[in-house]
Amino acid sequence: MSRILRINTREKRYSFESPSPELQALGGRALTSKMILNEVPATCHPLSQFNKLIFAPGLLSGTPAANSGRLSIGAKSPLTGGIKESNTGGLVSQKLARLGIKALVLEDKPIDDAYSIIVIKKDSVEILPADDYLGTTNGDMIAKLWERFGKRVGVASIGPAGEQRLTGASIQFADPKGHPGRAAGRGGLGAVMGSKKIKAIVVDDGGADKLTLHDPDAFKAANQKWADLLRNHPVSGQGLPAYGTAVLVNVINEAGALPTQNFRSGRFEFAGDISGETLAANIEQRGGIVSEGCHPGCVIRCSQVYHDKDNNYLTSGFEYETIWAFGAHCMIKDLDDIARMDRLCDDVGVDTIETGVTIGVAMEGGLIPWGDSKAAIELLKKVGTGDPMGKIIGNGAAFTGQALGVDRVPVVKKQALPAYDPRAVKAVGVTYATTPMGADHTAGYGVCQNILNVGGTIDPLKKEHNVEISKDLQIATAAIDAAGLCLFVAFPVLDHAEGLQLIVDMLNAQYGLSLGASDVVQLGISILKDEHEFNRLAGFTAKDDRLPDMFKEVFPPHNTTWDFTDDELMKAKTF
């Protein structure tokens, strides 16, 4: 039976424990959020010894289930002040699961400034001095740790931004090639890891047995159908592998919803220059990799390796949200410079959405000119150096907006809005407002029904049905995150009823359960209830579920505004 590994970062002690009956059936986000609610005082300072940082593989992680290698990381967020689950690929999730570790919990914090790394193997847990690694970027950190502990060990690390406990700091994860291209980016969890003086976590599952499945034959049969479902759906089987997530640039622009120049309009004149089509063409021409997985067992493979004009490696996992944040949002049209900024963020260890939006806020505040990619790169290079301006930028959009006297700051619960304007994709706007995470598109991706005609069609410009669809998607997403599945499985699952049943079949075959589809919905609801309860205890009220005033401005080309009342939004949180 899998266990919970607790590490006291002050005493440098560890212990294993059996999960309580309440925690036994939970995994991924269900487990991190339940434990944060139960164990972290909601009013604590997120960087204090009372906060905990919890890494939990999803329920299916470590099995052969396609696209099941996703990891949930939970804590009280230093950025939002509320609960956070940040979800990532990389190698750690499957390896923790194979080592029989249901959750890794970092507790307390050191009283001195000495840093450690944690090394978890089949028969040992070590907490080793890490002062030699201080100031090391995530890219170099992974290279050094692979050299020391073996290629392909799982690595989670923080860069200089996390060491400085900046609220935009991420935790970066080695992808299968050893690039730091996967991130638990949102919500400043890198700062929590920095507060506990943990520079990196190494997970080596060498010698571990395969996970025992309760009914291997039933599992295999369900997984085969599952993988076929993912491969045969045109979005997950063709669109994502061919162009990556950046395929969205053109469609969101065409829909008039691509936030441009800090959410002033929905069309960017140079969208074509930063599109997925251009990205894929550049890779074809220059070298690099058009399609790869962020973890073994991904059959969708939306990730890629992107090279510059001279065929030198620039970045990996180059995603739509990043391209939008440094691109249309900042009026930057040079895709290679955007790739350079993606790499800088991965290396110094900051969230690309938060940081890209912040650069746009800095442009709004007159610090650098709109569209000036070279000035943006220079500003970004200051993050993590200790330079005061770099500290301001590294603390995110809300902090930078305040520092520069800007009134148009696109955040909810202090977290920067992602790449869909809430006035032109209203279902995702409802999600930004009401998810316990702060503005987060992944928490309830209403773009599916509003723009992509996946899982139905709902008018993106009107209010009707958009609260309900956001709520349903938030429930489904919470369950997908608990299962450890990549969110992109939602495209086929929303279109095909058997998808949800196959997930249930795999869970039942793995654990010897007899769950039904309605249990999965109940699981999603219970996760959200836990998260809303934590935020309530932390002091959040209806005013924290509002979008900023700037979204009352009329938004071209469709000339819509944000027009939901508090009462209407509350329905997305009423279960």
Place this chain on the structure above:
Amino acid sequence: MRVELKVFASLAKYAAHPLLSADGVVELPSPVSVGQIADALNIPRKEIKLIFLNGIHAQIDTAVKDGDRVGFFPPIGGG
């Protein structure tokens, strides 16, 4: 009449049609529907999943007028 037409992702290959100018304009006798534009350019209707007419979802039989902006996409997603 002149219609601004954009074809994206796997449909981009159909942009090479002589009726479509380099800057993405197609001239057709009116009246015309979205589907008739696709037919004129030899874009198989079954490959088109998303149709935007001036940034709003349209259907294959929606009428198009002079000066409209039309966008065709295959099934796509991301996030």
